[in-house]
Amino acid sequence: MSKVVEISPTTRHEGHSKLVLKVNDEGIIERGDWLSITPVRGVEKLAIGKTYEQVPKIASRVCGICPIAHTLAATEAMEASMGVEIPDDAYLLRIILQAANRLHSHALHDILALPDMYLPGTDTKINPFTPEEPVRSVAKRIQTLRMIGQTIGEIVGGEAVHPSNPRVGGMYKNITPRAKAKVYDLAKQALPLARAQMEFMIAVFENYGKRDWAEMCGREVAIPKDLGFHQQGYMAADPMYGSSSLDEHPTWDPARWLEVRPWDWYMGEEEITMDDPAYPVGGTTKAGAKAWPQMQACTGVPLYDGQPVEVGPRARMSIFKNYDRKGAIGLNIAREMEYMDSVYKMIEAADALNTSGSTVADVIPQGDGEIGWAANEAPRGCDVHLAKVRNGKVEWFSMLVPTTWNFPTCSRALTGAPWELAEVIVRAYDPCVSCATHMIVLDENNKLVAQKLLE
């Protein structure tokens, strides 16, 4: 008889999600549900009636980690609805911004994924914060790559976190020749670092794929060779940037998209019947508690051709480069293989950029309510924004963010894995489950820490 175990919250990714797993007597997952427990965003509702300039700024605040992708996708959705063609040099600047964001994001993911992995040739799990070599040098390299990505993002985007330079119709400003030279130099500096990082991480992931066991909960858990395999399809709009409904040959099709309720997709109410206090970060949910995934899931379930699909690095590599590695390890390796392309794309785009060129469209129509969409290949996968703009105001807006696509697909990929390794599979998708944060300062006794009011 199946037992039910719950891991809540899952860790080492962004946002709040949990796993509800039905497992057999050997602890192998028969049915897994991975669901967002981050509250509903509601940004789509907020966007209605706002101007086409306001909505991309609002969209950029939906997540603390992916503001660049959301800014670009929302901006281009507005342009698609309004029929705005942007100048070539604005497009090149957006390419640089996109690639810089991907470079930074993939490096950040490495920090989150490494603690599951082992130093090749040893049974020592990797602590990315250890001062010991070789990990210390790897950590420094990761930080340098992140810094390069963020710095280029700031030069081109205007801000390192929430880019202010993209605008409907192009970019507010071109960059100076000196800034272009700096982008070029930084990207050149990143090349050998990115190559070394890619090679190191692929060796680490390959090593994990060849291992027979991983230490979890104080015991050895067998690693299956098909860890994280699924039979679902892939969805990607471009190897690097994206596509929109303005393209002559769009690579995403809204007619193939359908969103269904979590009620129709996830498990019903279940009692937790198995727990393990030795599971990292405080143990699993105690037996006797209830889980109700179809009620608790906070996202819809988007389908493409009637099925959940995978988005992200492997989807891009599979569709555009015939990559065929499956499973959690295949997905992690695909991400690493995108390092070099990110850097080369920045160099190519900087080379082609005319710093004297116009970056804003001469004419910006105000929209007649036609639907437009943009599918931006964010680091974590295809980020589709759809919009209807009429007379400068947004009438309808929708965001299909990468992890929303991946939730049901990854849920299928959990089947057949030991439950203790479910988070290794989830983390391979580099999930980003967005929400708002703010700071409340209490000490351990719930006493307020702030001490002095300023007059």
Add this chain to the structure above:
Amino acid sequence: MEGLFPEIMIAGVGNELFGDDGFGPAVIRALADYELPDNVKAMDVGLGGPHLIFSMLEPEVTKKLIIVDCMDFGGKPGDVTKIPADLLPEGRQERYMDAHSGNLLDPIGRLKGKMEIIIIGCQPGYIPAPDSEDFALELSPEVQGAVPKTVTVILQELES
């Protein structure tokens, strides 16, 4: 490489979609009216500060970090407080949670003792609950009124 962050960093934390949680970004916008010294950078870090900025600061370069955020310390809406990071409880570094569960304490904990960290907090008046469908794109009048006061505090801090 030449770093993204200078000797003194001012980071405005918060989400402008959630009412007074946008206090940090609002202060950074107000600072744009001032010519800050070359060794100072004011940045709207939005929600991504802990992962995108604080985890990348180099203590060899950055000597002072001023964090501006709304903060529930039991005051009246618009009250402003300044606390050194030493007064914060320890983060949960060993638990290695995510940016949302771990709040700001983990990255600040890693930087403690390596640079001077000052947190300027404003008591919020209204922040919609994250699990509601409410949004508020404006600061409450009390918190809006705290913005110039906070700018003054920051400018004094830069002179100290």
